[in-house]
Amino acid sequence: MGDDCLFCKIAGGETDTDFLMETDDVVVFRDINPIAPVHLLLVPKRHIRSVNDLTEEDSPVLSALLFAARDMAVQMGVDATGYKLIFNVEKGGGQEIFHLHMHMIGGWES
Ligand code: 5GP
Numbered sequence: 001m002g003d004d005c006l007f008c009k010i011a012g013g014e015t016d017t018d019f020l021m022e023t024d025d026v027v028v029f030r031d032i033n034p035i036a037p038v039h040l041l042l043v044p045k046r047h048i049r050s051v052n053d054l055t056e057e058d059s060p061v062l063s064a065l066l067f068a069a070r071d072m073a074v075q076m077g078v079d080a081t082g083y084k085l086i087f088n089v090e091k092g093g094g095q096e097i098f099h100l101h102m103h104m105i106g107g108w109e110s
């Protein structure tokens with residue numbers, strides 16, 4: 001999988017998307033259509049369709065996503081004020097891009 005997947009292309013550096021963070025497993029970039037002052041997408045480089053498709057093998061990727069969230073919260077200055085981490089799962093859950101990603105949403109006035 002990958003040829004027709006937008007997030008595979010972005011994570012593979014095939015677009016001009018700026019990364020706020022890149023590790024061996026994960027890239028982080030701003031959502032193109034933000035719904036809050038801070039709206040990031042944390043995306044594994046490996047193509048996984050959704051939470052439904054996770055396997056034990058993906059454990060390191062999942063930890064990498066959460067550690068990236070912890071560090072990005074500090075970098076974006078929302079660690080103390082708070083934020084939401086959201087996975088939309090399949091169409092009924094609002095998922096539009098079928099490559100696993102976690103939304104980080106925050107930065108509202110508190
Ligand atoms: P989903 O609804 O699948 O959980 O979230 C997909 C998100 O990807 C949406 O919030 C949408 O705004 C964002 N998105 C879609 N296309 C692009 C793109 O080309 N670049 C970036 N940075 N974000 C995108």
Ligand code: ZN
Nearest residue numbers: 005008047099
């Ligand atoms: Zn993909």
